[in-house]
Structure formats: C-alpha cells, structure tokens
Amino acid sequence: MRILVADDDPVVREVVRRYLECDGLEVVETADGRATAAALERDDIDLAVLDVMMPAPDGIELTRAVRSGPRPETPIILLTALGEEEDRVIGLQAGADDYVTKPFSPRELALRVASVLRRAHPVVTTEDVLTGGAVELRRAARTVTVAGKPVELTAREFDLLAFLLANQRRVYSREELLAQVWGWSFGDLSTVTVHIKRLRAKLGAAHRIDTVWGRGYAWGRGDSDE
Template structure:
C-alpha cells in the first residue's frame, strides 16, 4: 500500500519513512504543500500524513482539498499545535487522525497500520447488510446509502457508522469507541466527538446517533444504560 509523508522537516520524513517501509509500505515524500498536492494528484495513495505547519498549502488546506473530491484516502495530520481547538479544526477538515509533535514514530506507524488494516479488509464475503430506517450499509463493499442514494464517507466515518449500526441501542463511551473503531487504547477523545459530528452532518435527518449524557453515544433509542463516560 502507498503512503505519502508530507513534512518540511527532512529528519521527520526520513525517520517516518524507515518505520513505514519496515512495515512493508511504499512511501512517497513531499517537503512542502505544492509538492504534496502534486503527489496526491499523481499517485494512487491509500493514506497521507500531512504536516499542518509546512509551507502552503498547509496540511489542513490540503486535507480540505482532498476531501472535496476523495473520501477514500485516509489522512493523518501532524502539527506542533497542541490546543484542542487546533485539533478540532484539523479533524473537522476531514482528517482521520491528528498527532501532535513531538511524537513517537512507532506510535504513528501503529496508527497508520490500524487505518490501513481496515482498508485492506476484503470486499467479498457473506457479511450481513446493516440497516436502520433509510440507512443501508454494506460492510463487505464498504458502501453506505440513505434512501438509496450513496453517501461518501471517509474510512473512519464508515467504520464508526458500521460499528454503531451493528451494536444498536448499546451505549459506548468515547474511550470505548476509540478502542473498538480506531483500535487504540489511548488517544485524543475529541477525535470521536468530531467524527460523530461529521457523520451526523453527512447522514442528515436519517442518522440515529443519540448522545447519552454522561455515558457516550448510541444508535437508536437506548433501552438500558451502557458504558461509563
């Protein structure tokens, strides 16, 4: 699978490239926004790691540009900015994940692997179709429809929707959703909050995601209290 590393720091690119190549990935490098934009247009990429602070267009602008035309490429943002508002801006732009510098290259490699593992899942197989009202999700084909009309979802948005539909009327805390959908036992829980918001916006009135205050989120009417906050 092919991954883009876009960062103006050559040391960061070199270290991350070595970790990802050890995992058997093909790595494309870019030192600035224009080069990254060309790589995104030229290569058939599975995932892009974009530095928020590189020469413009920066990572967030590139993320918005990609998401306007492509929901399939997974995106992880890197930045030296640590404030929650900055993280939320990046996630709201369509990023699947957000890592603050300085970071562990191995942690980044593990997060990349977790995203790509979902993408690698075979489309064939007798996986049951998930339905709720006007929403229909085909896990094998990784497609979603509302009233028969396809809905463009990012990899994480699709995973989150499929998980909630497969576990209707069960409450999950943000930390549990991070573990079940993202495959992490740690991380920024605002990632879940922003993905829930994006999913609700894309599904419109058809969504069945309920906020269970003090506990988390559930799909559909909750019949019993579930996970802790």
C-alpha cells in the same frame, strides 16, 4: 501500498520513511503544500501523512481539498504540534482519520498507519450488510447509502457507523468508542465528538445517532439529548 509523507522537516521524512518501508510500504515524500497537492493528484496514494504546519497549503487545507476532490475516501493522518488541541479538532472536522502529535514515536506512527490501512482496505470474503432505517452499510464493499443514494465517508467515519449499526440501542461512552473503533486506550475524546458530528451531518435526517446525557452515544435509542 503507497504512502505519502508530507513534512517540511527532512529528518522527520527520512525517519518515517525508514519505518514505513520496514513494513513493506512504498513511500512518496514531499516538503511543501504545492508538491503535496500535486502528488495527491498525480500518484495513486493509499494513505497520506500530512504535517499541519507545512508551508501553504498546509495539512488542514490539503485535507479539505482531498475530501472535496475526486478521491475523498483517501485516508489521512495529520501530524500536529504537541498540545495544539485546536489544530487537532479543526483537522478532524476537515476530514482527517487520525492524528499524531509531535514529537512522536516513529513506530507509533507506523502502527497508526497500519491500523488505518486495515480499516480502509479490509480483507473480507463475505458480504455483511448493516441497516438502520434508511441507512444501509456494506462492510465488504465499504459503501454507505441513504435511501439508495451513496454517501462518502472517511475510513474512521465508516468504522464508527459500522460499530454503531452493529450494536444498535446500546449506549457507548466516548472512552468506549475510542477503544472499540480507534483501538486507543487513551486519547483526545474530542476525536469521537467530532466524528459523531460529521456522521450526523453526512447522514442528515436519516441518522439515528442519539446522545444520552452523561452516558454517551447510541444508534436508534430514541431518547436523544442532541
């Protein structure tokens, strides 16, 4: 698979490239927003790693452009400065699937890339359909429809919806969702909050994601404090 690594620091690009190539991945490098935008349009990219602070257009602008472009399903991992929670939240709202804070472990980033790729390109041999009201999710095809009309979701949004549909009426805390869907034992809980908000917006009136005060979220419980 082809991974785009976009960062204006050549040392970061070099280290990340070596780790990803050790995992058998092909790496395309870019150093600024314009070259990155061109690569996203020109090359068949399976996942993009974008630096938030890259020269304009920055990583967040590029994320928004991908989500509104011809290949909105392309997985995106953002690289953000340590402690810049606002950047992470804005990035997730823009449509990023994951983020890694700088300074970071190149091996951790490689593992995050592998995790997102597995979710975006699963090996499935049988069709597995999950439904909830007007919402229908097909795991094998990685598609979601509302009343028969397709809805475009990112890889993480799809995984979160699949988990909620597979466990309807059961309440999960943000910590539990972070562990079950993201595979993280710790992390920024706003990641879950932002993805829930995005799912509700994309599914519209068909969503049945309820907020259970003080406990978490559930699909179809019917006692939402939203």
